[in-house]
Amino acid sequence: MSEQKTTRDQPSLNVGKLIRWIAGILLLALIGWRVYQTAFIEGSYGPDTWMRFIIAGLIIGGMYSLIAIGYTLVYGILFMINFAHGEVMMLGAFGGYFIFELLASIKAPSVSDPNMNFLNAYPVISVLLAFIVGTVVSAVAGLLLERIAYRPLRKAPRLVPLISAIGASIFLQNAAQLLFGPQRRQYINPVILWRGTGWSIPVGDTTVLLTYTGTLSLVLSALLMIGLFLVVQKTRLGRSMRAVAENKQAAALMGIDVDDVIGKTFIISGVLAGAAGVMWGIHNGLFNHYVGFLPGIKAFTAAVLGGIGNIPGAMMGGMLLGLLESVGPAALGIDFQLKDVIAFTILILVLIFRPSGLLGEALSEEKV
Amino acid sequence: MMLEVENLNVYYGAIHALKGISFHLEEGEIVALIGANGAGKSTSLNTISGLLRANPGKIVFEGEDISQTPPQDVVMKGIIQVPEGRKIFARMTVMENLEMGAYTQPDRVKFEENLEAVYFRFPRLKERQKQLGGTLSGGEQQMLAMARGLMGNPRLLLLDEPSMGLAPILVEQIFEIIQSINEQGTSILLVEQNAQMALSIADRGYVLETGKTVLEGSGQELLHNPLVEEAYLGG
Ligand SMILES: Nc1ncnc2c1ncn2[C@@H]1O[C@H](COP(=O)(O)OP(=O)(O)O)[C@@H](O)[C@H]1O
Numbered sequence: 271m272s273e274q275k276t277t278r279d280q281p282s283l284n285v286g287k288l289i290r291w292i293a294g295i296l297l298l299a300l301i302g303w304r305v306y307q308t309a310f311i312e313g314s315y316g317p318d319t320w321m322r323f324i325i326a327g328l329i330i331g332g333m334y335s336l337i338a339i340g341y342t343l344v345y346g347i348l349f350m351i352n353f354a355h356g357e358v359m360m361l362g363a364f365g366g367y368f369i370f371e372l373l374a375s376i377k378a379p380s381v382s383d384p385n386m387n388f389l390n391a392y393p394v395i396s397v398l399l400a401f402i403v404g405t406v407v408s409a410v411a412g413l414l415l416e417r418i419a420y421r422p423l424r425k426a427p428r429l430v431p432l433i434s435a436i437g438a439s440i441f442l443q444n445a446a447q448l449l450f451g452p453q454r455r456q457y458i459n460p461v462i463l464w465r466g467t468g469w470s471i472p473v474g475d476t477t478v479l480l481t482y483t484g485t486l487s488l489v490l491s492a493l494l495m496i497g498l499f500l501v502v503q504k505t506r507l508g509r510s511m512r513a514v515a516e517n518k519q520a521a522a523l524m525g526i527d528v529d530d531v532i533g534k535t536f537i538i539s540g541v542l543a544g545a546a547g548v549m550w551g552i553h554n555g556l557f558n559h560y561v562g563f564l565p566g567i568k569a570f571t572a573a574v575l576g577g578i579g580n581i582p583g584a585m586m587g588g589m590l591l592g593l594l595e596s597v598g599p600a601a602l603g604i605d606f607q608l609k610d611v612i613a614f615t616i617l618i619l620v621l622i623f624r625p626s627g628l629l630g631e632a633l634s635e636e637k638v
Numbered sequence: 639m640m641l642e643v644e645n646l647n648v649y650y651g652a653i654h655a656l657k658g659i660s661f662h663l664e665e666g667e668i669v670a671l672i673g674a675n676g677a678g679k680s681t682s683l684n685t686i687s688g689l690l691r692a693n694p695g696k697i698v699f700e701g702e703d704i705s706q707t708p709p710q711d712v713v714m715k716g717i718i719q720v721p722e723g724r725k726i727f728a729r730m731t732v733m734e735n736l737e738m739g740a741y742t743q744p745d746r747v748k749f750e751e752n753l754e755a756v757y758f759r760f761p762r763l764k765e766r767q768k769q770l771g772g773t774l775s776g777g778e779q780q781m782l783a784m785a786r787g788l789m790g791n792p793r794l795l796l797l798d799e800p801s802m803g804l805a806p807i808l809v810e811q812i813f814e815i816i817q818s819i820n821e822q823g824t825s826i827l828l829v830e831q832n833a834q835m836a837l838s839i840a841d842r843g844y845v846l847e848t849g850k851t852v853l854e855g856s857g858q859e860l861l862h863n864p865l866v867e868e869a870y871l872g873g
């Protein structure tokens with residue numbers, strides 16, 4: 271391995287590298303100039319607006335991070351991109367939605383309000399139930415995906431499970447459309463969690479709204495990421511996951527049931543994606559069977575940005591991407607519709623200039 | 639008889655790697671499997687460990703057929719392999735590597751006991767317990783690999799080329815350690831290309847050639863067998 275690394279850094283290969291760097295620096299200069307113009311010369315946005323962009327970026331970034339962790343965990347163990355992971359998130363969104371619908375249909379009359387339903391009588395329990403059911407649905411989906419679409423192909427050439435993943439993604443999207451219809455549905459939150467309600471934070475002479483749904487998402491994302499980190503670093507399961515990621519054969523020789531650990535990795539990835547799906551629904555409201563597609567690709571971008579296979583990288587990549595696509599259009603003075611373009615531009619730039627990502631080590635031969 | 643391997647056939651796809659290998663090991667013995675590169679030594683150990691499947695072939699450990707047993711259950715039975723090339727976990731600390739070795743052993747008290755014994759045997763590992771495995775030298779990695787194996791309470795230790803790539807002085811040290819592990823009651827199946835060293839500490843040995851057992855005898859007999867001398871001892 272070390273020999274290959276050194277040949278890769280041979281100075282003789284540096285012409286291509288030089289061109290890439292010059293192109294990169296020019297691009298950065300261009301972006302820098304554009305940001306300078308819009309932010310300081312045109313002066314079109316006040317600090318309150320920037321603050322709104324940053325808050326929105328962190329909230330969506332937290333969801334990207336949760337989904338990105340799933341890509342990175344699976345890649346770390348199987349060296350494959352689970353392209354159906356966005357659909358796992360989508361199923362979680364449906365799970366939470368139907369729980370809210372169900373709880374809203376259960377009457378829980380009180381003295382003051384005879385029309386009260388369970389959702390509003392017990393909002394904390396309701397939200398908790400939505401997250402539990404959403405994550406369980408996604409965890410089961412992840413596990414089945416592994417069993418049915420990936421495990422039989424474990425020994426096949428690496429392109430094969432990738433194609434299977436794309437197939438599974440299309441299948442799940444279409445299955446959801448068949449089951450739930452193509453129409454957009456809307457999460458009806460408990461009243462205390464209505465979208466657009468929140469705390470007003472004074473900034474300069476105006477205020478910035480910090481929504482309850484956004485706060486819930488951000489706090490929960492942070493807690494889940496801390497929890498995941500502790501599981502991976504401190505528990506027996508976490509150690510066995512790291513061992514399997516490093517060397518399956520050696521892990522098996524330690525007495526680790528490798529298939530079992532792979533299954534549990536998909537379960538954990540599913541739980542995180544499912545939580546992101548329910549957050550998406552609660553925070554953004556509208557969704558349908560397509561809801562996993564864009565966040566899926568963006569979270570993949572985030573995972574690549576952070577260094578695929580690297581867990582802190584996925585967390586950081588998600589937050590960074592959320593921020594960039596939220597602040598980016600304003601900073602660059604481009605149309606807000608173009609925010610998705612930012613994510614894909616980043617993906618392409620990372621793949622060209624630093625395919626191992628920001629925190630990633632140089633990809634070893636085995637993983638390429 | 640502790641381990642009996644009978645007519646082991648193993649294929650990698652269309653490649654017939656083991657063509658009916660048979661050998662056995664009594665409790666308390668050191669048995670050496672020697673042979674050139676590609677003879678099928680690692681394949682034999684991996685099949686015993688359950689990583690590969692015999693087709694056909696029989697592996698009996700303490701009276702029980704384990705030829706269909708998955709790797710984690712083989713480890714549970716006390717057959718522990720220290721693989722070729724060490725395969726320590728480079729991105730885990732020395733301590734975490736040792737914890738992985740004890741993966742099937744939930745008993746915390748026994749763990750502390752084993753840890754102490756392992757650190758007594760390999761004092762360098764204690765000094766480096768917080769270091770990442772990948773930062774150790776080759777010799778230290780081999781010691782870590784063996785220590786990791788010992789953490790699982792082996793009854794039978796399968797050692798695959800423990801001396802590979804080590805300086806002569808370290809090779810000697812490793813073989814001394816192997817003998818002392820054996821003296822403390824662990825049976826050892828030792829795979830080596832270094833036939834000289836392996837046969838000199840082995841009770842018995844087998845010579846493998848292109849997937850077959852071609853010779854067997856006591857360590858001393860094989861060491862002085864003219865065919866072995868010529869082929870494997872550079873004589
Ligand atoms: N993963 C594999 N795929 C295909 N053939 C293999 C593989 N591993 C080993 N072989 C072949 O099986 C035979 C025995 O290999 P091995 O057991 O590694 O030999 P040894 O350990 O004695 O050097 C060799 O011919 C080798 O090329």
Ligand SMILES: [Mg+2]
Pocket residue numbers: 679680681722
């Ligand atoms: Mg070998």
